[in-house]
Amino acid sequence: MISVLAMQFLALVLTLTASAGAFATAEEESGGEGKPSEKQLRQLGERMYRQGSQTDSKPMRAIVAGDVLMDGRMFTCVNCHRRSGLGSEEGSVITWPINGKELFIPRRRTGAWNPKKANRGPGAIERWTLPPQYRAADARPAYTDESLARLIRTGIDPAGRKLSSVMPRYVMEDGEMAVLIAYLKTLSAATDPGADGETIRFATVITDEVPKEERDAMLSVLQAHIDARNTQTRPHLRRARRGPFYKTEKYGAYRKLELDVWELQGPAHSWRDQLEAYYQARPVFALLGGISSADWAPIHEFSEAHEIPSIFPLTDRPVVSDSDWYTLYFSKGLYQEGEAAARFLSSGKGAEGRPLLQLYRPGSAGESIARGFRETWQKLGGSGLVDRPLPTGEALTDQGWRDLFAGHPSPVVLLWLDGEEVAAAIASGELAAAGTIFASSGLLGDKPGLIPEQMRDTLFLTHPRSLPGENGIRLRVVQRWLKARGIPATHLDIQARMYFLGWMLPGAIKYLRSEFYRDYFLEGFDMMTDQNYAIAVYPRLSFGPGQRYASKGCYIVRLGPGDAPDLIKASRWVIN
Amino acid sequence: MINENPMVGGRWFAQTLLGALFCSWAAVSIPVAHGLEPISQADHSGHARHQQMLEKKEFTRILQDYQVPDVTLTDQDGQKVSLRAVLEGEQPVMLNFIYTTCTTICPVLSASFAQVQKYMAPEEVESTRMVSISIDPEHDTPLKLKEYARRFRAGPGWEFFTGDLDDIVVVLTAFDAYRGDKMNHIPLTFLRATPNDSWVRIEGFASSRELLQEYRTLTKSILPAPAISYTDGDRFTRFMVDSSVSSKRVMFPTLCR
Structure with a gap:
C-alpha cells in the first residue's frame, strides 16, 4: 500500500512538472515576466477548444456516454459547441452556449420575465406578480471558475443537475482547466465588428476585369434581396420598442442590413492592400457574393486573416482546402471537374490500368481542372498519369498533335483545352484508337458540334451543373422573381446563384438572434438542411459543419448525335 | 479476457494519471478536510424526481x-x-x-x-x-x-x-x-x-458496457458480462464512471491545486 501511494505521489509530481514545463516554454516566448502573455494563454486555450490538445500537446481525455474513453483526436469542445461557443442543435441533442457572455450570468428560461436593469427596483413589476407562466425560475445560477471546473469534470452544474452523458467528463489538471476557462471567458464575449445596435454591414467584392453586365447582374440581385428585407425595418423597430416583453428577444434582434461594394482595381497582388483599406475605413460583418474571373485566393486569404465570413462568391477558381474556414463556396469550381473525372475513372469505368495523358495550357482554366484531376488521382492511388502542359499561346499543327500522341499509344487522354483545340486534337486522327477521351463541357462551350460523331462514343465531358432542362421550374421561379423586381434576366447563371444566396440569408440572420458573432453567422449556414428548392444551377446543394463547398457533384456526360447534341448522363451527380 | 485487451487510450491513463489517482483517493477519503462539499444522498432526499433523472438510462x-x-x-x-x-x-x-x-x-x-x-x-x-x-x-x-x-x-x-x-x-x-x-x-x-x-x-x-452486454445476450455468449478490468487505467476509469453516474461524491480535481 505504501509503495502504491509513493508511486501515485511521484506521478503527481511528474504530472505537475510536465505541466509547468509547458508554461515555461510559453514564458520564454513571451520574453518572460514569470507568466505567459494573455495572447499566448488564449492561443493555448483555443488549441484545447478547437483541436483537443492540452498545453503540453497531448490530447485531452474524457469519458463520454457513461464509460467510453475518448481523446481530443476524436472530438473536442468545438465539435458540439462550435467555433462561436454558441452551441448547436442536432436532431434531439441540444448543445448549450458556453461563450463568455453566457456562462457567467444566470441562465434565464426563454420567455421568462427579464426586466432591464433600469426597470428593476421599488415599484417595478416583480416576477411573482406576473401570471404563473412567466414566473419561471432560472435554469441555473451563474458559473464560477470552480463550478465550471466541476461541471467540465463531473457533468454536474451549479444547480445540481447532471448533464446528458453526451457531454464528456474531462480529465484535466488545474493548470489546463485554468487555461480552458480563461479561453471560454474570451470566447464570443463581445459583438464582432460590422454589427451594432441598428445595422449589420456587409460588403461584396468585385474585381475590375469582370464585364459591367456581369457585375450589374450579380449586384442588382444581391441589392434587391437586401432592399426587400429592409422594407420591414420600421415596423420591426416599432415592435422592438413597444412589443410585449416575452417577445423582446425576437424583436430586439432585428437589424437593418447595409451593403458596401468593394471594387478591386489593378493586379491581384495589390488587392490585399485595397481590401485592408476598405476594411479599415468601414469594417463589415461578412462578405456576401462577389464576383471575379481571376483566382479568388487574395480575397480568401483576407477573409481567413480577419476571420470574416465570405458567403458564396462567384468564382471558378476558389481556394481548395480541407482546413480553411471562412469562405463558403458554391463549389470547387474548375478543380471539381478534374476531381470528378478522376473519381469516374478510378471507379473502374474506363481506366483499366492504361496510361493517362493530361493536356492543358499553363495559366488557363484547364490547368485548374488538371490540378483537380492530378491531386484526386494520386489520393485514390492511381498511377500512370503523364502531365503535358502545352506551350502558352502556341497553336499546335496537325503534325504537332501527331507528335504529341505518338509516344502514348491508346492512352486515356484528358484534353483540358478549349473547344477548338479539343476538336483539332481529335481531328488529327491520332486519337482514333484512344479508348477514352475526357474534356470539359464548360471549356467546350458552344462547340460540341465540332466533335465528329464517330468519336462521341469515346468522349466524356465533365459537367459540373444541372443538365439543360433539368431545372426548368426552378429557373422559371428565378425569372419571375427578377421580373417582379424589374431586373432584366441577362445572366441567369449569375442571377440564379445570387438569388439563392438571398434566399438563404434571412435564415442565417434569424439563426443569429441577437448574438452577432461572425463564427455563429457561418454556423447558421453550416447547420442548414440540404437545399434543392431555390437553386437553379446545381441539382442540389448540401451543407454541414466545416463543409465549405456546397455543390458536391459533377456529371460525366456524353454527346448525343447532331450539330447541337444533347448531353447524355454517363454518371450520377456525385461519384463515390 | 477483457483485461488482455488494451483499452482506448488505456496507456495514457496509466502513464500520466497516477497522480490524479492519488487525488481521487484523497477526494474519497478526506473531502471535508479540503473544503469539498460532496453531493450526498441527503442532498437529494427531497428531490426524488431529480434523483430519478440522475439514474435514468439515456x-x-x-x-x-x-x-x-x-x-x-x-x-x-x-x-x-x-x-x-x-x-x-x-x-x-x-x-x-x-x-x-x-x-x-x-x-x-x-x-x-x-x-x-x-x-x-x-x-x-x-x-x-x-x-x-x-x-x-x-x-x-x-x-x-x-x-x-x-x-x-x-x-x-x-x-x-x-x-x-x-x-x-x-x-x-x-x-x-x-x-x-x-x-x-x-x-x-x-x-x-x-x-x-x-x-x-x-x-x-448506451455505454460501451451496455452495448457489449446487449451483444453478448444476443449472441448467447458464454463469456461473462462485460466487467471493469483492473489495469491502472481501468481502475481510474471505474472511479470516474462510478463517481459521475452516482453523483454521490465530487471527484478529485478540486484538490489538485
Whole structure:
C-alpha cells in the first residue's frame, strides 16, 4: 500500500512538472515576466477548444456516454459547441452556449420575465406578480471558475443537475482547466465588428476585369434581396420598442442590413492592400457574393486573416482546402471537374490500368481542372498519369498533335483545352484508337458540334451543373422573381446563384438572434438542411459543419448525335 | 479476457494519471478536510424526481424487424458491396448511421463502437461485422470515411459505407431512421445475431458496457458480462464512471491545486 501511494505521489509530481514545463516554454516566448502573455494563454486555450490538445500537446481525455474513453483526436469542445461557443442543435441533442457572455450570468428560461436593469427596483413589476407562466425560475445560477471546473469534470452544474452523458467528463489538471476557462471567458464575449445596435454591414467584392453586365447582374440581385428585407425595418423597430416583453428577444434582434461594394482595381497582388483599406475605413460583418474571373485566393486569404465570413462568391477558381474556414463556396469550381473525372475513372469505368495523358495550357482554366484531376488521382492511388502542359499561346499543327500522341499509344487522354483545340486534337486522327477521351463541357462551350460523331462514343465531358432542362421550374421561379423586381434576366447563371444566396440569408440572420458573432453567422449556414428548392444551377446543394463547398457533384456526360447534341448522363451527380 | 485487451487510450491513463489517482483517493477519503462539499444522498432526499433523472438510462431498446433493402454501397476502400451481403451474413452485426462532419451524435456513437471493439474478446471481434453507414454520402467519399475510421481507431471488422444519396435514403427508411435531412438525425444503434433474428434498436446513447452486454445476450455468449478490468487505467476509469453516474461524491480535481 505504501509503495502504491509513493508511486501515485511521484506521478503527481511528474504530472505537475510536465505541466509547468509547458508554461515555461510559453514564458520564454513571451520574453518572460514569470507568466505567459494573455495572447499566448488564449492561443493555448483555443488549441484545447478547437483541436483537443492540452498545453503540453497531448490530447485531452474524457469519458463520454457513461464509460467510453475518448481523446481530443476524436472530438473536442468545438465539435458540439462550435467555433462561436454558441452551441448547436442536432436532431434531439441540444448543445448549450458556453461563450463568455453566457456562462457567467444566470441562465434565464426563454420567455421568462427579464426586466432591464433600469426597470428593476421599488415599484417595478416583480416576477411573482406576473401570471404563473412567466414566473419561471432560472435554469441555473451563474458559473464560477470552480463550478465550471466541476461541471467540465463531473457533468454536474451549479444547480445540481447532471448533464446528458453526451457531454464528456474531462480529465484535466488545474493548470489546463485554468487555461480552458480563461479561453471560454474570451470566447464570443463581445459583438464582432460590422454589427451594432441598428445595422449589420456587409460588403461584396468585385474585381475590375469582370464585364459591367456581369457585375450589374450579380449586384442588382444581391441589392434587391437586401432592399426587400429592409422594407420591414420600421415596423420591426416599432415592435422592438413597444412589443410585449416575452417577445423582446425576437424583436430586439432585428437589424437593418447595409451593403458596401468593394471594387478591386489593378493586379491581384495589390488587392490585399485595397481590401485592408476598405476594411479599415468601414469594417463589415461578412462578405456576401462577389464576383471575379481571376483566382479568388487574395480575397480568401483576407477573409481567413480577419476571420470574416465570405458567403458564396462567384468564382471558378476558389481556394481548395480541407482546413480553411471562412469562405463558403458554391463549389470547387474548375478543380471539381478534374476531381470528378478522376473519381469516374478510378471507379473502374474506363481506366483499366492504361496510361493517362493530361493536356492543358499553363495559366488557363484547364490547368485548374488538371490540378483537380492530378491531386484526386494520386489520393485514390492511381498511377500512370503523364502531365503535358502545352506551350502558352502556341497553336499546335496537325503534325504537332501527331507528335504529341505518338509516344502514348491508346492512352486515356484528358484534353483540358478549349473547344477548338479539343476538336483539332481529335481531328488529327491520332486519337482514333484512344479508348477514352475526357474534356470539359464548360471549356467546350458552344462547340460540341465540332466533335465528329464517330468519336462521341469515346468522349466524356465533365459537367459540373444541372443538365439543360433539368431545372426548368426552378429557373422559371428565378425569372419571375427578377421580373417582379424589374431586373432584366441577362445572366441567369449569375442571377440564379445570387438569388439563392438571398434566399438563404434571412435564415442565417434569424439563426443569429441577437448574438452577432461572425463564427455563429457561418454556423447558421453550416447547420442548414440540404437545399434543392431555390437553386437553379446545381441539382442540389448540401451543407454541414466545416463543409465549405456546397455543390458536391459533377456529371460525366456524353454527346448525343447532331450539330447541337444533347448531353447524355454517363454518371450520377456525385461519384463515390 | 477483457483485461488482455488494451483499452482506448488505456496507456495514457496509466502513464500520466497516477497522480490524479492519488487525488481521487484523497477526494474519497478526506473531502471535508479540503473544503469539498460532496453531493450526498441527503442532498437529494427531497428531490426524488431529480434523483430519478440522475439514474435514468439515456436510451430506449426495442426489437424490430426490418427488411434490408437490395442496394449497392461503396466501402471505405472504394469497393462496391451489396448491403444484403454485408448485413445478412451469418455473422452478428452491429450497425449505426453516421456522417463525418457530424457535431455531436456521431462522434459519440463512433467512440462507443471503438470501445466496444476494444472490449470484445478477439474471437468476438473476428466474428462480428461492425457497420457504419454515412448519411451524408455526397460529402463522405471513401477517402473521407477512411480518414474518419483512423480518427476513431477503427479496428479490422469495422467497415464504413457511403453510396448514392437515393440508396442511402432507402436504407435509412428501411431502418426507420430517415428524418428528412442529416441535421435532424437521431442516435441509433442496431444489433442482430443472425439473419433469422429481429433487430435490437437502441435509440439514444448506451455505454460501451451496455452495448457489449446487449451483444453478448444476443449472441448467447458464454463469456461473462462485460466487467471493469483492473489495469491502472481501468481502475481510474471505474472511479470516474462510478463517481459521475452516482453523483454521490465530487471527484478529485478540486484538490489538485
